[in-house]
Amino acid sequence: MKARHPKPRTGGTYLLARHLPRWGHPHYGHGVSLVERASRSGVIWSGTTTASVRPSPYVAHHALLSIARSHDPLLQLPAEDLLLTWLDTLSQWGYHSVSTSALAPIAATALHDIGFSTAQDLVLLEHHHRDTDNFIGVLPSLRGRWPGSRFPSQHVITEILHLDCAAFGNERQMDLITLREALCATEQSRVFVSYVDKLLVGFVIVGVSDTHGFIQRLAVDPNCRNSGVGTRLVQTALAWIQAKDCVSTVVNTEASNVVALHVYENFGFAPMNYRLAVLEKNLLP
Ligand SMILES: CC(C)(COP(=O)(O)OP(=O)(O)OC[C@H]1O[C@@H](n2cnc3c(N)ncnc32)[C@H](O)[C@@H]1OP(=O)(O)O)[C@@H](O)C(=O)NCCC(=O)NCCS
Numbered sequence: 001m002k003a004r005h006p007k008p009r010t011g012g013t014y015l016l017a018r019h020l021p022r023w024g025h026p027h028y029g030h031g032v033s034l035v036e037r038a039s040r041s042g043v044i045w046s047g048t049t050t051a052s053v054r055p056s057p058y059v060a061h062h063a064l065l066s067i068a069r070s071h072d073p074l075l076q077l078p079a080e081d082l083l084l085t086w087l088d089t090l091s092q093w094g095y096h097s098v099s100t101s102a103l104a105p106i107a108a109t110a111l112h113d114i115g116f117s118t119a120q121d122l123v124l125l126e127h128h129h130r131d132t133d134n135f136i137g138v139l140p141s142l143r144g145r146w147p148g149s150r151f152p153s154q155h156v157i158t159e160i161l162h163l164d165c166a167a168f169g170n171e172r173q174m175d176l177i178t179l180r181e182a183l184c185a186t187e188q189s190r191v192f193v194s195y196v197d198k199l200l201v202g203f204v205i206v207g208v209s210d211t212h213g214f215i216q217r218l219a220v221d222p223n224c225r226n227s228g229v230g231t232r233l234v235q236t237a238l239a240w241i242q243a244k245d246c247v248s249t250v251v252n253t254e255a256s257n258v259v260a261l262h263v264y265e266n267f268g269f270a271p272m273n274y275r276l277a278v279l280e281k282n283l284l285p
Contacts, residue, residue: 040093044086047078051086053093057175061096063283066181070101073274077110084114091283098283102252102276111279120278122252123261125269129213129242129249137239138232142191150183152191159200160191167219174217182207182216188244189216192236194229204233206240213241213249218260230263238267252276 036042040063041054049068056062065086069075077083090098100111102122112118142152151157157179165173174182183189186207194202202220206213215237220229241249251269253260 034089036093040095044089045078045082049075049077053090053095053098054177055095056099058170058173059097061094063090063093063095063098064101065090065098066101067103067107070103070107071276073104073106075104075107077107080110080114083110087114087281087283096282096284097280099280100278102278104276105274108277108279111281116279116281118277119280121255122276122278123255124250124252124272124274124276125261125264126272127238127249127264127267127269129238129246133238133242135235135239135242137192137236139192139194139236141240142193150189151180156200160203163200163203163221164217164219166222179205185216186214190240192233192240194220194233196224202229202233204237206237208241208244208246211245211247213238213244213246215249215251218251225259230260231266234263234267 034042034044043050043052044065045051049070051068052066053063054066056064067075067077087098099119100116102120103111108116108118142156145151145153152160157176161174161176161179164179168174182205183191186209188209189205189207192204192206193200200221201224202218204218205216207216208214215234218230218233218237220233238249249269250272251264253264255275
């Protein structure tokens with residue numbers, strides 16, 4: 001069966017977890033990695049999946065807990081006593097609160113059971129490509145910094161992060177690491193952009209793994225909304241994905257984001273039979 005979800009990324013902490021020897025930890029038991037790669041940052045568990053942590057660049061003492069394959073509806077997290085040791089580690093590392101990557105329902109339930117609550121309810125939408133689809137790419141893609149590179153120049157990255165902050169707000173904005181994750185989460189990826197008078201007013205990050213497309217991030221400058229920029233970005237994303245012979249494209253967006261939902265529904269996206277959730281927990285006594 002074809003993979004329906006992006007492959008876990010192969011860089012950063014996941015690569016580190018695979019390459020470093022595993023050792024027993026008195027708290028965690030034998031065969032489980034605990035690797036503090038940098039201050040308050042690293043792999044806190046590596047078994048059926050990998051859980052890694054880093055500090056939020058925007059909220060003091062807040063941990064970002066990233067769980068590999070967290071979109072996979074079949075992903076099972078370890079037993080409750082082991083999950084509680086994750087919280088111990090976060091507290092020992094000095095964090096006051098934690099939020100997770102977007103989780104499929106089974107994994108989310110396991111964390112709800114140890115006191116996490118839902119911070120974001122995300123609808124998963126899917127567009128099934130048909131032979132009759134005729135999307136035409138109308139916007140340019142960014143060039144890589146060098147041939148074959150996924151990463152645009154530093155100047156453009158700064159523009160993208162600035163626009164992302166304006167579009168999503170201080171607490172939900174991407175930082176450089178999240179941008180790299182979005183670009184590396186799939187086998188191939190592209191960033192399509194919209195400029196007005198040489199100013200970046202919108203971008204979309206798109207990926208393809210196997211025969212499935214993914215819209216990873218979409219943002220339009222708040223001053224340029226409702227003039228079709230978002231629609232043209234999605235259209236261009238779908239044209240690129242269609243040219244890769246994908247059978248479907250998946251995107252997630254907050255259940256309350258009526259504008260994004262409307263844009264995707266205009267392209268025939270329909271809700272999938274499960275949702276994702278970003279969870280959070282206060283770690284202070
Ligand atoms: C979602 C977003 C990308 C849309 O960009 P945009 O350039 O404004 O989109 P467009 O102008 O192409 O289309 C907007 C559509 O929403 C409709 N719309 C506007 N306000 C609306 C509302 N309150 N309720 C429902 N529909 C609404 C418009 O009528 C238009 O639909 P139409 O083409 O059928 O007339 C932009 O609002 C944004 O960046 N939001 C913040 C980041 C975000 O939510 N990203 C998507 C997460 S996946």
